Amino acid sequence: MGLAVLLLAVMMLGACSSPSSSAKEQGKHVSFLYNFSTNSLDPHVDSSYVPIRAGITETLVRLDEDNLTVAPWLAESWEGTDGQNWKIHLRDDVTFHNGKPLTGDSVKASLERAMKESVAVKNALKIKSIQAEGNTLQIVTNQPFPEFISELVNPNTSIIDVTETDIVNKPVGTGPFQLASFTPGSKLEVKRYDSYWDGASPLDGVTFAFNEDANARSLALRSGQVDIVYRPEVESLDTLDAEPGIKVESTSTFRVHQLTMNMERPALQDVNVRRAMDALIDRQKIVDTILLGHGEAATGPFLPSLPFAPTYEPSPMGADAAVDYLQQAGYSLVNGQMQKDGKPLQLTLLTYPARADLPLIAQVFQSDAKKIGVGVEIRQIDTPEDYMAANRDWDLATYSNLTAPRGDAGYYLNATYHPDGALNFSGAEDPKLTAIIDQLNRTVQPEKRGVLAEKAADYVHENVINSFVLHPSTIVAYNEEKVKNWVTTRSEYYMITNKLDVM
Amino acid sequence: MGRILIRKFLETFGFVLFITFISFLFIRMAPGDPVLTILNVDELSVSQEQVEALREEMGFNQPLLVQYGQWLLDFVRLDFGQSYVTGQPVMKMIMGGLPATLELTGGALVIMLLIALPLGSLSALYRNSWIDQVSRLLSIIGAAIPSFWLGLILIDLFGVRLGWLPTMGRDGWISLLLPSLTLGLAISSVYVRLLRSSLLDSMGQEFVRAARARGYSEARIFWVHALRHSLPPVITVFGVSLGSLIGGVVVVEVLFAYPGIGKLVVDSIRQRDYPLIQGYILVMAALVFVVNTLVDLSYRYLNPEMKLKERKAG
Numbered sequence: 001m002g003l004a005v006l007l008l009a010v011m012m013l014g015a016c017s018s019p020s021s022s023a024k025e026q027g028k029h030v031s032f033l034y035n036f037s038t039n040s041l042d043p044h045v046d047s048s049y050v051p052i053r054a055g056i057t058e059t060l061v062r063l064d065e066d067n068l069t070v071a072p073w074l075a076e077s078w079e080g081t082d083g084q085n086w087k088i089h090l091r092d093d094v095t096f097h098n099g100k101p102l103t104g105d106s107v108k109a110s111l112e113r114a115m116k117e118s119v120a121v122k123n124a125l126k127i128k129s130i131q132a133e134g135n136t137l138q139i140v141t142n143q144p145f146p147e148f149i150s151e152l153v154n155p156n157t158s159i160i161d162v163t164e165t166d167i168v169n170k171p172v173g174t175g176p177f178q179l180a181s182f183t184p185g186s187k188l189e190v191k192r193y194d195s196y197w198d199g200a201s202p203l204d205g206v207t208f209a210f211n212e213d214a215n216a217r218s219l220a221l222r223s224g225q226v227d228i229v230y231r232p233e234v235e236s237l238d239t240l241d242a243e244p245g246i247k248v249e250s251t252s253t254f255r256v257h258q259l260t261m262n263m264e265r266p267a268l269q270d271v272n273v274r275r276a277m278d279a280l281i282d283r284q285k286i287v288d289t290i291l292l293g294h295g296e297a298a299t300g301p302f303l304p305s306l307p308f309a310p311t312y313e314p315s316p317m318g319a320d321a322a323v324d325y326l327q328q329a330g331y332s333l334v335n336g337q338m339q340k341d342g343k344p345l346q347l348t349l350l351t352y353p354a355r356a357d358l359p360l361i362a363q364v365f366q367s368d369a370k371k372i373g374v375g376v377e378i379r380q381i382d383t384p385e386d387y388m389a390a391n392r393d394w395d396l397a398t399y400s401n402l403t404a405p406r407g408d409a410g411y412y413l414n415a416t417y418h419p420d421g422a423l424n425f426s427g428a429e430d431p432k433l434t435a436i437i438d439q440l441n442r443t444v445q446p447e448k449r450g451v452l453a454e455k456a457a458d459y460v461h462e463n464v465i466n467s468f469v470l471h472p473s474t475i476v477a478y479n480e481e482k483v484k485n486w487v488t489t490r491s492e493y494y495m496i497t498n499k500l501d502v503m
Numbered sequence: 504m505g506r507i508l509i510r511k512f513l514e515t516f517g518f519v520l521f522i523t524f525i526s527f528l529f530i531r532m533a534p535g536d537p538v539l540t541i542l543n544v545d546e547l548s549v550s551q552e553q554v555e556a557l558r559e560e561m562g563f564n565q566p567l568l569v570q571y572g573q574w575l576l577d578f579v580r581l582d583f584g585q586s587y588v589t590g591q592p593v594m595k596m597i598m599g600g601l602p603a604t605l606e607l608t609g610g611a612l613v614i615m616l617l618i619a620l621p622l623g624s625l626s627a628l629y630r631n632s633w634i635d636q637v638s639r640l641l642s643i644i645g646a647a648i649p650s651f652w653l654g655l656i657l658i659d660l661f662g663v664r665l666g667w668l669p670t671m672g673r674d675g676w677i678s679l680l681l682p683s684l685t686l687g688l689a690i691s692s693v694y695v696r697l698l699r700s701s702l703l704d705s706m707g708q709e710f711v712r713a714a715r716a717r718g719y720s721e722a723r724i725f726w727v728h729a730l731r732h733s734l735p736p737v738i739t740v741f742g743v744s745l746g747s748l749i750g751g752v753v754v755v756e757v758l759f760a761y762p763g764i765g766k767l768v769v770d771s772i773r774q775r776d777y778p779l780i781q782g783y784i785l786v787m788a789a790l791v792f793v794v795n796t797l798v799d800l801s802y803r804y805l806n807p808e809m810k811l812k813e814r815k816a817g
Contacts, residue, residue, distance in 0.1 A: 033671075037760070039596060039767070040589040047543060047588070117590060120543040123553055154547070168591060184599055185762025186672045211671055211760040215655050220671055223662040354773075383535035383775075385544065390534070402546055411548040422539070422549040 027204035028502050030483060031226040032495065033217050037210030039184040040168045043158035044114035044121060054190055054208040055201075055496035056097075057158035057173030060088065060107070061149055063407045063491045068306050069446070070150045070407050074102065074159055074174060083144040083444040088137040094197045096161040097178035104132030110159045121156050146444040150408035155493055176201045176498035186210060190496070201498040208496065221246065221477055227502075228478040228486060230495070234292055240477050247480040250473040251488045252296045254303055254404050257357060259365070259467040260388070260397040264427045267345060268395055274464035276325035277396065279317050280368050287470050290360045294475055298468040300457045301403040301412060303490070308409055308450035310458050319372050326372075338373040346375040350397035352384045358398040361469060365396075388425040397425065398469075405491065409453035413437050417460065428465045508796070515792045519785065523578075526784045527571050530777060536563050537587045537775040561587075574781060583785070584778035586771070593782035597764055601786070603673055604763035607686065607752050608745075610679045614687025615694055622691075623698030624730070630703065638695055645692030654685040654758040671760040682759040686752060697740060701733035708732065734805050742798035746791040 036048040043051040051057040061078075064071035074094060080086035094102035108130045115122040126145050131138040141148055151157070161172045169182050176198070177190035187209035192201045209226065211217050214233035218240055221229045232240055232248075241248045259281065261268050268274055283297035302309035316324070323333075331338045331345060338345040347369075351362040359380065366376040379394065381387040388397055401423065403412040415423040417430075418437050433456060440452040460466065476488045484501040487494075538558050542549045558564055562573065577584060583593040626635040661681060662670035669678045705711065706729050714724045753765030764783065771779040 037762070037766070039599065039762075040591055042590070045590050047540075119541060119557060120547050120549075123542060123549060124547045156543075168589075183673065183762060185603075185766065186760060209672060209760065211757075212766075213651075213758045213760075216658060216670065216758050216760070219655070219658045219663055223658075223666060223670065225662070225669065225671065382533075385539050386535035405546050411546070414548045414550075415544065418550075420550045420552065422542070422544050422551050422554050424551075 028202060029205050029207070030203055030228065030496075030500060030502060031207040031209065033209050033211055033220055033226040033229040034495075035210075035212060035214070035217065035231040037185050037212055041171050041179070041182055041188070042117065042168045043160055043171050043173065044117045044156050044167075047156075049155040049493060050188070050208065051160075051171050051173060052155040052158055052175075052493055053495040054188060054206070055175045055177040055498070056171060056179055056190060057155075057160055058175050059155065059157055060090075060152045060159065063153050063489075063493065065487070065489050065491065065494070068303075068404075068407055068490070070153060074107070075152075078149055080148070081444060083146040083148070083442070084141050086137075086139040086141070086148060088139065090135040090137070091197060092135050094174050095195055096174055097172045097193050098161060098164070099195075100161060102159065102174055104135055104137050106161060107137060107159050108132040109162045111157065113160075113162045114157050118156055121154065124151050124154060125157070144442055144444075146441065146449060147406075147408045147410040150406045150410070153406035153491075153493070177206060177496060180205065196498060199498055202501045206496050206500075218477070221479070224479075227483050228476065230474075230476055232475060232477045234294060234475065237292065237294075237475065237477075245479055245481040246477055248475065248477045249486075249488045250294045250475045251490055252303055252305075252471045253474050253490055253492060254306075254402050254471075255400060256298050256301050256303075256403050256471055257355075257361060257398065257400045257469045258298075258301070259469060260399045260425050261464070261466055262392065262395050262397070262426060263429075263465065264392055265395045267347070270329045271463060272325045272329035273331075273345075274467070275315075276322040276329070276374075278464050278467040279315075279321040279325060280319065280372070280374075281365060281467060281469055282318075282368060283469055286361055286364055290357055290364070291470070291472060294473040296471045296473070298470050300461050301401075301416075301466075301468055302409065302453075302457055303404070303471055305490075306404055306407075306409075308404075308453040308457070310454045310461070312461060319368065323372050326374075333373050336373050337375070344375060345373075346377070347395040348377050348379055348393065350379050350381050350384065350388065350394045352381050352398075354384075355400050357472065358400065362398050385423070385425075392427075399425070400472075407491075408449070409456070410440060410449075413440065413453065413456050417456070417465065426466055430459075430463070430465065433459050433463075433465070511792075511796060511799075515788075519788045519792075520575075522788050523574075523781060523785060524571060527574065527777075527781060528567060530772070530775070530780055531567055531570070533775070535775050537777065538563065540774045540776075541587055574778075578785075583782045586779045587776050588771070588774050588779075593778045596767060596779065597782050597786050600762060600764035600767050603761055604749060604752055604756070604765060606673075606679060607682055607755065607761060607763060608749055610683025611686035611690060611748070611752075614683050615691040618687065618691040619694035619698055623695045624702060624725075626695070626699040627702035627706065628725070635699075638699070642692040642695050645688055648689070650685055650689045651754050651758055653688060654681070654755060657681050657685055658758075673761055678759075678761075682755045682761050685758075686748075686755050690748065693740070694737060697737050698733065701736045702729060705729040705733040731805055735802055738798050738801055738805075742795050745794050746787060749787065749790070 038046050038048040038050050040046050041051050043057045058074050060073060060075040061070050062073040074091060076089045076091050078088045111130060126142045128140045128142045159174060164172045170179055176193055176196045178193045180189040180191045182188040187207060189207055191205040192203060194200050217229045218232040218236050220226045237248055240246055261274055287295045287297050299312040300310060326338055331340045349362050351359045353359060362378050366378055369376045414437060415421040417428050417433055419429045419434060436452055436456045440449060443449050443452055474488055474492055478486055482502050484503055485499045538554055562570060585592055586596060622638045626638045629635060658670045661668040668681050670681060672678055711724055711729055714728050752763060753769050756763045756766045768783045
């Protein structure tokens with residue numbers, strides 16, 4: 001009993017110390033509900049990228065959502081013909097939220113802090129030295145590194161005033177909104193920055209709240225507590241869409257769900273077996289039944305709207321095509337089982353629950369394989385990257401990857417197909433493909449890089465090194481009677497912008 | 504009294520060391536490490552060399568005992584380390600989330616008491632009557648309903664249909680109502696049944712008969728004698744299950760976006776954020792120790808027999 005009183009007292013104290021609600025609802029205000037939560041707003045470390053998404057910080061360059069190319073942002077222009085010595089010209093009309101102007105020195109300090117705080121950023125930028133002169137930066141990379149500029153799209157390279165003391169709780173950036181308050185793990189309030197260089201927002205403020213439960217997010221929109229929800233519950237989308245005033249929008253992302261093929265396994269070393277696996281994946285059925293239509297069937301790794309995504313010739317698909325390929329590989333149907341030299345074709349398929357679609361895709365594949373006499377054993381694992389790297393006792397794996405998160409193919413091709421890449425789980429060590437990627441790594445000009453990326457994607461497709469299932473969509477639902485100019489971006493980096501408005 | 508506390512503290516200290524060691528071993532033996540998370544391989548190009556270099560640098564290739572020794576050395580210096588993922592001091596992160604979780608647990612407790620005390624007492628006093636049957640039915644339902652579902656139902660009712668209560672975040676006591684109710688309803692069913700059987704047991708004791716013989720009123724017998732005597736078993740169960748209660752709030756925390764430590768630790772386990780996991784276990788162990796000590800002390804107040812025995816022995 002005494003304990004209960006004690007806890008009650010603690011509770012009261014806590015309740016008294018938290019700020020009282022409903023103080024803000026004056027003026028033009030939008031409430032946004034996001035599907036991740038964060039305890040830190042440090043733009044250089046926080047992997048949920050909330051500072052850039054909430055419109056607090058900006059990067060030197062951004063992804064142009066229309067053309068899917070790298071576009072100027074805080075940087076006005078850049079030069080770097082040899083891929084190693086870069087000259088970046090900054091805009092001269094940008095100020096931080098504390099009024100200080102953006103200069104070469106402040107950008108240098110910000111990039112240096114990002115590299116110091118995050119080993120991931122340090123690895124990604126490969127910067128050897130930075131020199132600042134007025135509004136110009138001279139950057140030298142450790143090696144010729146043509147995708148350097150596109151790496152600056154990374155939200156963890158956001159430019160902030162590093163002389164501010166509490167970067168974890170109050171980063172000071174250059175975006176259209178400045179931070180008003182932050183409750184770790186719960187929400188942040190931002191207010192308009194009047195001197196924003198690209199035109200101040202028409203809104204007075206935005207609440208950027210977190211909720212990691214999809215059902216709760218949908219309900220929050222229906223109850224009117226929030227105006228925009230990111231990734232509402234897919235199962236209840238019809239109910240949501242039917243509600244008057246609520247609009248559901250979906251856009252394909254740069255992510256691809258793929259079937260990774262372990263090329264070190266004897267059966268899969270035969271390209272015809274890999275083709276059979278590829279033909280077996282009923283992509284449209286998977287999109288329609290598992291994602292309820294909120295996705296796009298994939299042929300290759302890159303979203304078709306990307307400039308370097310190849311156009312593919314339709315190849316034979318379905319169970320009959322799969323049987324044909326297997327027969328070409330020397331398999332025949334004996335007692336309902338596909339066999340070669342008396343050995344049945346039995347495959348182990350890895351999947352993991354962190355992405356809920358993947359185990360379902362694995363099940364669809366298993367059942368389709370069974371129909372043509374191919375045995376598939378599904379194995380659930382917990383940490384896919386570690387498991388796939390450490391164990392080679394599997395044949396196929398469902399996996400999900402961002403293929404061009406910053407508008408450049410270099411990341412995905414290097415990580416997944418270069419023998420040295422950290423995500424090369426198929427064990428691809430194809431000299432021809434490696435040569436294309438190496439050439440890509442030396443090529444600076446965007447058009448030429450595009451040609452090489454396309455060539456690599458074509459090579460992957462022809463040789464069926466991995467098979468691609470679908471590009472899942474980002475779904476956003478919002479109150480269309482209130483919210484104006486909401487754009488669901490494919491990069492998912494830019495959410496609260498200076499264009500967002502209310503009716 | 505002081506001696507008991509000191510002995511208890513030493514015992515607990517040894518126990519906490521043991522727990523940190525076991526948890527250290529288990530979490531490191533689980534497949535995976537935080538290297539890939541730190542390098543953000545899902546979005547950034549990383550070579551196998553870089554992965555290995557970081558693994559080496561962070562000491563994950565060293566023998567487990569050496570790694571534990573290092574952690575222990577830091578721990579003795581009261582350095583709990585920094586989260587691998589956010590780079591923030593572990594204790595700061597835990598202490599940032601702990602008040603919210605305690606609030607939630609406290610709120611759930613109040614709800615639980617508000618339900619369990621009257622319902623448990625009435626079912627004992629009017630055994631096998633309609634109220635006993637109803638409370639039995641409610642207990643079964645309460646034990647069978649998963650809290651995430653109950654939470655969604657409450658959100659739908661109070662948030663969407665009635666629009667009375669906020670369903671998210673931590674803005675004063677009003678935002679505490681729904682999550683506390685969800686959690687409190689879920690745990691109260693156990694205590695209703697427990698209090699009832701414990702009360703029935705007390706009511707059959709000799710001291711109750713003696714009290715009746717002296718002509719005390721039924722109300723006085725119930726409030727002063729029987730209820731007090733029936734509390735220790737209930738409190739014991741409570742003391743033992745508080746640790747799991749605090750650990751189990753995670754579902755409710757996620758659903759109501761209540762920024763507590765349950766959520767924090769589940770994420771840290773997924774990301775293999777070792778220092779944070781160790782820090783959490785340490786704080787939890789300390790908390791459970793405090794609660795159990797309070798529970799032990801409460802026996803002395805609730806059951807005078809113990810104090811008498813101690814005096815005799817001492």
